[in-house]
Amino acid sequence: MAEQYKDKKEEILKETVKMTGYEDAGFDWKSEKRVGATKFLTGLGAVAHALKMADIDVASSYPIRPYTGAMMMLSQMAARGELDVEFVHGEGEHGQLGIAHGASAAGARAFTGSSGVGVMYAMEVYSPISGGRCPVQMLIGNRTLDPPGDFGSEHTDALSTRDQCWIMGWAHTPQEAFDNTLMYYRIGEDPRVYLPQMNCQDGYFITHIPMKVVVPTQEKVDKFLPPLSFPDALDPLNPLGHGPQLFPGQGHVLEATRVNAMMGAFPVIDEVVQSFNSIFETNYSPFVDLYRCEDAEYVLFISGGHAYTAKFAINHMREKGMKIGLVRPRFIRPWATDVLADILSKFKAIGVVETNNAFGAARQAGILTLEVATTLYQIPNKPVLTAFMGGLGGEVIRLDEFYYMGDVLAKAAKEGKTERTAYWIGFHNI
Amino acid sequence: MTTLLEEQVQAKVDLPLLQNIHKAAALDEIYVPGHRTCAGCGPALAYRLTCKAAGQNSIFLGPTGCMYVANTSYLCVPWAVPWMHTQITDGGAVASGISAAYEARIRKGKYKGTFPNIYVFAGDGGSSDIGLQAASAMIYRDHDAIFVCYDNEQYANTGIQTSPQTPYGAWTTFTPPGPKIPEAKKLWPKDFARGMIALHPALQYVAAASISYPVDLMNKVRKCANVHGSALIHIQSICPKGWGIRSNQTLMVGKLAVETGMFHLFEYENREYTYQYQPKAFKPVTEYLKLQDRFAHLKPEHHAKIQEFVNQGLKRCGIKIPVEAV
Numbered sequence: 229m230a231e232q233y234k235d236k237k238e239e240i241l242k243e244t245v246k247m248t249g250y251e252d253a254g255f256d257w258k259s260e261k262r263v264g265a266t267k268f269l270t271g272l273g274a275v276a277h278a279l280k281m282a283d284i285d286v287a288s289s290y291p292i293r294p295y296t297g298a299m300m301m302l303s304q305m306a307a308r309g310e311l312d313v314e315f316v317h318g319e320g321e322h323g324q325l326g327i328a329h330g331a332s333a334a335g336a337r338a339f340t341g342s343s344g345v346g347v348m349y350a351m352e353v354y355s356p357i358s359g360g361r362c363p364v365q366m367l368i369g370n371r372t373l374d375p376p377g378d379f380g381s382e383h384t385d386a387l388s389t390r391d392q393c394w395i396m397g398w399a400h401t402p403q404e405a406f407d408n409t410l411m412y413y414r415i416g417e418d419p420r421v422y423l424p425q426m427n428c429q430d431g432y433f434i435t436h437i438p439m440k441v442v443v444p445t446q447e448k449v450d451k452f453l454p455p456l457s458f459p460d461a462l463d464p465l466n467p468l469g470h471g472p473q474l475f476p477g478q479g480h481v482l483e484a485t486r487v488n489a490m491m492g493a494f495p496v497i498d499e500v501v502q503s504f505n506s507i508f509e510t511n512y513s514p515f516v517d518l519y520r521c522e523d524a525e526y527v528l529f530i531s532g533g534h535a536y537t538a539k540f541a542i543n544h545m546r547e548k549g550m551k552i553g554l555v556r557p558r559f560i561r562p563w564a565t566d567v568l569a570d571i572l573s574k575f576k577a578i579g580v581v582e583t584n585n586a587f588g589a590a591r592q593a594g595i596l597t598l599e600v601a602t603t604l605y606q607i608p609n610k611p612v613l614t615a616f617m618g619g620l621g622g623e624v625i626r627l628d629e630f631y632y633m634g635d636v637l638a639k640a641a642k643e644g645k646t647e648r649t650a651y652w653i654g655f656h657n658i
Numbered sequence: 659m660t661t662l663l664e665e666q667v668q669a670k671v672d673l674p675l676l677q678n679i680h681k682a683a684a685l686d687e688i689y690v691p692g693h694r695t696c697a698g699c700g701p702a703l704a705y706r707l708t709c710k711a712a713g714q715n716s717i718f719l720g721p722t723g724c725m726y727v728a729n730t731s732y733l734c735v736p737w738a739v740p741w742m743h744t745q746i747t748d749g750g751a752v753a754s755g756i757s758a759a760y761e762a763r764i765r766k767g768k769y770k771g772t773f774p775n776i777y778v779f780a781g782d783g784g785s786s787d788i789g790l791q792a793a794s795a796m797i798y799r800d801h802d803a804i805f806v807c808y809d810n811e812q813y814a815n816t817g818i819q820t821s822p823q824t825p826y827g828a829w830t831t832f833t834p835p836g837p838k839i840p841e842a843k844k845l846w847p848k849d850f851a852r853g854m855i856a857l858h859p860a861l862q863y864v865a866a867a868s869i870s871y872p873v874d875l876m877n878k879v880r881k882c883a884n885v886h887g888s889a890l891i892h893i894q895s896i897c898p899k900g901w902g903i904r905s906n907q908t909l910m911v912g913k914l915a916v917e918t919g920m921f922h923l924f925e926y927e928n929r930e931y932t933y934q935y936q937p938k939a940f941k942p943v944t945e946y947l948k949l950q951d952r953f954a955h956l957k958p959e960h961h962a963k964i965q966e967f968v969n970q971g972l973k974r975c976g977i978k979i980p981v982e983a984v
Contacts, residue, residue: 286755312766318751319795326748326792330755333742334717335769336762338755352745360742455768462740462756464715464774471743472730482732497890572757 242598261443261509269441271434274402275367275427276301277441278409281449285336288327289320290433293379294347294431297370299341321346325353325366325503332362334472335461337413340364343431345372347385357424360470363416363456364424365409366394369435370532370583372622375417380622381431383532383584387560387595389606393486395425395493396561400517402439405429407504407512414453414500420492422458426561430533430583430621444508452507477627489564497559515564516571517556520546524553524612526637528576529600531557534583534618534625536544541630552634560599568603576641577612578604578632582650585618591649614646629653673713673880682876685710685740693729693736698905699726699929700896700912703869704808705779705838708893711876712883714739716775717756718855721789723751723781723870724815724897725808747788749778750796750805757801774788775883776803782823783813785892786850797888800816800860805890807850817901822848826967827960830900835955839978842955846967851892855926863889869896870912871923874934878925894921911949918946921967922975933975943968 276298279287289299289583305311315332318324324340331338332538341471342350347368357364368386383398390396399405406428412425416493429435460468501514502558519539521527527540535556545552555571557564572578582594591597593615604610616633618625632653640646676682688709689807695702705725708716718741726743735741744752752775760776763769766928778796780789787808793805812830813819817833820843828843829835835842851866863876863885875893882889894915896908903911918941923934943965947953956964 268855285766285768286758288755288758307791312762314762316754316758316799319791320796322748323751323754326744326751327755327758329748330719330742330744330752331759332755334756334763338759352747356743356745399703422814462717462742463769463771464717464739465771467738467740469730469735469737469741472732472735473727474732479733513919554849595964 259475262444263509264442264444267441267443268438269402269406270297270319270436270438271402271405271429272297272436273301273438274406274441275409275429276290276305277443278406279339279500280305281446282337282410282453283455284311284313284339286314286316286328286331286338288316288318288324288331288338288340289565290321290324290342290346292321292343292371295341295343295367295580298367298369299436318553321350323355325350325357328364328366329357329360329362330354332357332364332458333360333462335456335458335463337456338364339367341367341369344486345374347389348373351389354389356471357461358393361422361460361489361650362424362632363413363422363458365412365416366424368426368427368428369431371431372620374509378621379432380620381433381533381583383428383618386426386428387584390561392597393423393490395421395423395559396428397557397559398428398430399434400533400556402434403441404435406443407508407510410449410453411500411504413538415493415496417456417458418496418500421489421496423489435532438511448507452504476510493562494510494564512558515558515567518571519554519556519557521553521555521571523551523612524573525551526641527553527555527575528579528581528630528633528637529555529572529596530581531560531596532583534581535628538581538630541627541634544627545631546633550634550638552637563599563603565603568600569606572600572604572605572611573609575611576644576651577614577637577646579637580613580615581625581633582615582617585617585620586643593650597650612640612644614640614644614648615650616653617650622652625653659836665815672884673711674735675877675880676711676873677862679873682710682873688712688714688716688738688863690736690738692734695724695728695732696905698898698908699728699807700898700984701781701810702783703908704726704875704893704895705729706778706982707869707872707875708777708806709737709739711879712739712775712777715772716777717742719744719749719753719756719776719910720783721778721780721784722746722815723784724810725779727815744778746784748792748973749780749789749943750792750794753778753803753805754799754801754961757803761802773802775793777806778803779806779816782807782809782811782850783821785809785844786822789929794857797854797858797861797890800887802887804843804879804889807890808895809850809892810895810900811847812897814897814900823850825964827947827956827964834852840957841960852892854890858888860887861890862887862927864891866892866894866922866924868894868912868916868921868923870909870916871934874923881925881927901953902954905950907949911946914941914946914949918943919972921948922971924975931975933977936977940972
């Protein structure tokens with residue numbers, strides 16, 4: 229497959245250089261009129277800048293690569309006196325989340341973060357935080373789970389916590405990571421929601437690669453994100469209890485209120501993204517980023533940082549006349565079933581690019597395929613669905629691998645079927 | 659007329675020490691009726707005394723344990739102050755977060771009251787076993803909060819299982835006696851409070867108290883509250899159900915634990931230990947052991963072993979009153 233692009237090597241190299249960011253990325257937000265200081269920031273740097281502007285009160289840290297840099301930057305801001313924050317060194321990720329839980333329950337805007345096995349170590353505390361309706365924000369710089377030690381980026385860490393009632397989504401550039409940090413706090417702190425948020429970005433590909441980020445003025449951030457108002461804060465002047473035991477007959481009712489909070493986030497996300505667009509002059513679509521989908525017959529469905537490379541691959545394949553597009557969900561939780569069903573029903577074939585693994589799951593693919601397949605269930609004429617297992621162990625998904633996916637999808641769209649429910653990228657020549 | 663709470667939120671004042679039981683009894687009840695603890699429950703009494711001493715400018719945290727499950731029913735909790743459940747694992751971490759939140763909010767002008775006293779009321783499992791890491795971290799970071807270990811020497815909420823505080827020789831559902839293991843529990847308990855002192859040089863005040871000595875207990879709680887930084891109090895809290903005694907024997911058994919040297923009342927302040935119970939002679943441990951069903955299977959040689967352990971403990975405290983094994 230890579231053969232036919234051999235003559236384009238120079239061009240691909242040029243594009244790749246452009247992708248490192250000094251140049252405008254050249255697509256979807258070219259029309260934006262962002263105003264502010266232009267900085268060259270990694271994904272972690274972008275989040276740290278946004279946290280400073282969000283005036284967080286408490287941060288709890290524990291070192292694990294690759295997210296650690298965000299905490300290093302926050303600690304520098306605190307040391308220089310640029311950010312008035314209680315910076316607490318957690319005794320582990322479990323403690324980190326406990327600290328953030330307590331801080332949020334006491335009315336503070338709290339931040340924490342982790343990666344890989346660290347995300348898993350805190351597993352016990354995710355449900356108590358969302359059940360307590362504490363709007364903590366957690367940065368996840370994705371990292372492959374052990375064994376063995378692997379610094380690469382896979383989404384399995386964060387996706388394993390997807391059912392703990394946290395708002396969750398991925399940024400695909402440092403600029404989006406900056407913007408999501410502000411948007412997530414506003415969504416999670418909305419009285420109709422009051423839920424914690426997982427602000428995810430791919431380890432290394434986003435956390436460590438600097439790109440252009442336009443940092444808006446503090447005045448605009450203050451206009452967008454008001455101070456946290458949490459009426460159920462632990463306060464001796466207004467005594468109340470958090471988290472007493474339930475009797476039979478109460479559990480399902482309480483669980484329903486948490487479901488309502490998550491489902492209630494849909495209109496809030498719509499409002500918040502519109503408000504963000506109008507204040508910062510951006511053009512985000514709330515739930516889904518569509519790239520060259522207008523006349524597309526088949527699409528890649530992809531979440532996170534690899535979508536950035538995929539967009540370049542799609543440009544190249546479009547030049548060859550292939551009718552391919554890209555659908556990128558901006559939120560994994562809540563999952564915008566109806567919006568996605570409406571969009572996906574228009575295509576003949578869909579390839580879900582999985583940068584996670586769900587061992588032994590239906591279709592022998594990853595976690596997103598399960599969600600997409602369920603979404604498609606309500607469509608009368610279902611597109612062909614397959615999965616591409618790529619980027620596992622933190623491997624780069626190369627342009628030629630996206631070209632391969634394009635070829636598989638083109639064939640699937642033409643024939644109305646695929647040979648496999650999951651293609652392992654990098655193994656397909658074996 | 660201003661209430662005590664209003665005074666406290668206007669300017670943080672030290673809680674005065676109590677001279678006698680009458681002064682103590684006259685204080686407001688913060689731990690109020692409406693719970694489901696057993697008759698003769700020692701931990702419930704520990705809670706009541708701690709809350710009375712703590713007063714209204716307080717926040718209580720309840721890591722999972724019998725004092726969570728037996729006390730709370732949804733929409734009904736028996737505290738007249740803010741209370742929050744934490745996981746059994748992370749009482750110290752949540753207290754750290756609350757303490758940090760108040761530091762930041764008061765400094766940034768986002769909260770108008772004064773700093774509250776934050777109490778983690780953890781069982782011995784939530785303190786010395788699964789909760790040890792979070793407890794240690796809270797104290798190491800010296801957050802302004804009080805760690806209370808109410809020690810009933812077992813995992814009681816789950817139906818009496820062994821914990822690191824369960825004494826040698828005790829029956830629990832995980833350490834039943836049998837021909838192969840005649841003494842039931844074979845391990846010696848952790849020396850929790852002294853261990854925490856050894857680990858944490860920043861720790862300014864630590865106390866060990868018993869529900870059978872209420873004024874002593876309440877004053878120790880108040881001294882904890884008056885510390886700026888972390889403080890720790892370890893309270894022996896007798897459990898009639900788990901220990902196999904009658905519900906009217908709780909206070910008597912608590913007294914005997916102290917009188918036999920099985921449990922030491924002490925304070926650690928200004929880097930010095932002081933012992934509040936120093937009699938002319940300690941009673942033999944057999945008097946304590948024979949009252950409790952959990953020790954009913956023990957043979958004289960086991961009693962002798964426990965007596966030796968207690969004598970060594972007293973010697974280490976500098977209390978040179980040897981007791982002969984009976």
